[in-house]
Amino acid sequence: MKILTVVGARPQFIKASVVSEALKGICEEKIVHTGQHYDPNMSDVFFEELGIPKPAYNLGVGSGTHGHQTGEMLMKIEDVLLEEKPDILLVYGDTNSTLAGALAASKQHIRVAHVEAGLRSYNMRMPEEQNRVLTDHISQWLFCPTQTAVDNLKKEGLTKGVQITGDVMLDSVLHFLEVARNNPDKMALLNTLEISPKQYRLATLHRAETTDGGVDAIVRIFRAFEQLPQRVVIPIHPRTRKLAEQAIAQEGFHNIQLIDPVGYLEMLLLTSNASQVLTDSGGLQKEAWFMEVPCVTLRKETEWVETLDGNWNVLADLTTEDILEKALHTVPDPAARGKLPFGDGKASQKIAEALKKETE
Template sequence: MKLVTILGARPQFIKAAPFSEVFRKENEEVLVHTGQHYDANMSAVFFAELGIPKPDYNIGVGSGSHGVQTGRMLEKIEEIILKEMPDGMLVYGDTNSTLAGALAASKLHIPVIHVEAGLRSYNKHMPEEQNRVLTDHISDLLLCPTQTAVDNLEKEGITAGVINTGDIMLDTVQRNKEISKNRYADGAWLDELSFENGEIHRFKEKEYYLATIHRAENTDDDMKLREIFSAFEMMEMPVLIPLHPRTRKRIAELDIKLNNVTIIKPAGYLLMLYLTSNAYMVVTDSGGLQKEAYFLKTPCTTLRDQTEWIETLENGWNRLSPIVGTAILETVSRPLHCLQHPQPPLFGDGNAAEHICQAILKRGGIAT
């Protein structure tokens, strides 16, 4: 079988690594990198560390509004499909790259395979929610990471071609956590941090907060961004932030002072895995990092009103917080009773890549 696979952002690189390894043993995969994430620390380093094959095409779309990005990608992906004539189009997650790939294939009657189908935050102000809903409704094979995702699709009348394969990000975490641990043991991780600004603290394992802030709903709202960093300044342990370029620009524009906060450049996957595993708590607005924290048994506070990963909320491993300084401080200071609770296998058995490959080959990329 021949598939065209669309990649464009950090979470998709992480998901692609185990699947490509399994699928390419007996099949052909054409990788298309849209260039949605083009910074080396948010793109190239993931290909190198995770052993992802070199992309066959790099569209290089770069930054731009959602409409501009999606439109440019749609045009280029259509050209690639017409040239390659694949048996199916595989897309991951909920980015503009995901929607562009799905639309281009659907209009050319190429079956669409959506990995990580069925997620819902039920907040259509989020571009990611729009992307995932639209992609699900034009997909032929919907490969879900959890039973909750399967149930979400059923509520929308989608039952054909829906399979719970487990979460492929769990595959990647399990394959790399020991590699990360061995690489960064005994303080070696400090040598690789690329400090940008803020106070340079003596970071000790389990004595720092790891934070990421990148969603437009937070970075584009001056009041919310000030509330978040005001809370960071008042936390009892230092805050380490691998900062998205867009957020870095916004902090400079607002002249936000950093004392309890240290900013570093975006970290590669292995380093980020280590930082997450050894943090006291993760504080984030990222969907993927919520899960990685859960997989690594690190408590998490999510700076959003909803999460598409409701499984992580069980037993308090993850808590949602409104963007108000006092609420954030209260949430990150909660007793961590979750550490006494075992985690049920809500995200599968760690072999999602094999399950996904089997599902695709069994149906020939087309749902019955």
Template structure:
């Protein structure tokens, strides 16, 4: 049975690595990877395939358009032709990117079953392109692999029923990845940057709601600058964000580094004292490594983190970011990773796929 996996952005490479490894344990399933090219520079793409030993993509569409409609349309055209040529038994997609939705739409129009990993996530903010992508993808998918009970509940609330959809609570593949790859990583990034373990804050900024709004971005830079006066703030900076920050009147005083590979990010998470981010995935990874997280958004898909006190929503307000960060810096983290399964999500997904396809 042939499975086409479509990826295009950094978090998807990590998730696909987990499931690809599990699929290799099933001799009757053959996976081909399609890379849309959505993240295309070396640190955002190639390094992940090399470090994580993900099978090299059978196809690379190299689509680098910036406009959502143009990008999605070109992806659909390229993926459709691959599906017509390869005739897979199913198409496997991850998360909530343009690559995810393009693949799901192309496959569903060809009546090829779609399996969606990270189904059911909702921020309830339709201004986010990711929210549109995940809703559309869920609607046209045949297999919905949910990382949490909250995600299952979201689908049920929207009228998804077991009679018409195959909904499965699998656990979170990112938890699998964090466990598996941290054991294979080394603290070279900590040594290279001469960071003191437990004495620096890890921050990332990349969401459109922050980078497309100069006022939001300036407020975030101001907050990180202020925190950096007492606790070093380290920011692996997305190329697009770096370009925008250079246009601000407020100059960053914190430590800026190039985007890092997954192994280095795991080490930064392990050794930091706090995480401040607008990333969805990094919120969970902070929890996996028992670090509090300040969320620089107005909502989160991972509301269980907030409900249990492991994360807080601060938006892009300078004062809120500082207040929440300082509270967490004096707090003590206690908690287990049971919120996201037992580290066998990839295995669960592969087993369900095999049963479904048979």
């Protein structure tokens, strides 16, 4: 059995790594990197440090409008499929790479397996929502991280090929947090940044919906951060840094510490040691939940509705008042931690076993 895995961003490589490990000895797997997201942290060191297999193909698509980017991926992935002739194409999540891979395979009657199937924010204006819905409807294996995801698919008439596996990101966090804690160089990060465990809050801002309002939008968010009792540490994307620096200079903020983007292991350590996370990221809100760190999600909706139980994650409008209210006055309920909505940390093994079983 030959599997071709299509990924386009660093988080997908990290999730795919634990599944690739589980697939060893079961099949021949080749990884295709579309190049959707340029990431300076994805050097050779990234692959060596995390023990992640390097891609067999790097399509170098890069950024662009959704239509141009998806179209170019579609053509280039099709060329790879014609050359490799895999039995199964494996995709993750909800990026343009996910949709392009699934479409290219479907057109060639190659079966598609979708990891993180069934997620819904019910906001069809989000490109991610469009990608995940369309991918689900052309996939033969729908690997769902939660029961909610299974229920979402059932509402859309999708029951064949649906399997609840748990969340591969939980597998990744459990594995790589241990790797980070056993690495003295990584553990020195907090000292380097002059911060102490549970004495700072961690924030990330990267979604277009957050930053499209320009410096005024950033100022509204930073005014809330400025009033928090602990320093707010922000690993800042180059695209957002200029706006952030402008907001700080304009308003004279002192409680905000901008740092360069960090690698995955460093981010796990920053998250696990934070007293609270404030983010517009789908992945980070869930990683915070895994590590029992309260989170304020700077969005009106989340596809990870399970994280909202017991106020471990709360949604906030992008206003100074609402962010401050949620950050200061939300108290998570420890009793809500008893449930295991994201599985037992063995999702990757279940996915590998399902693919092996179905192709024997």
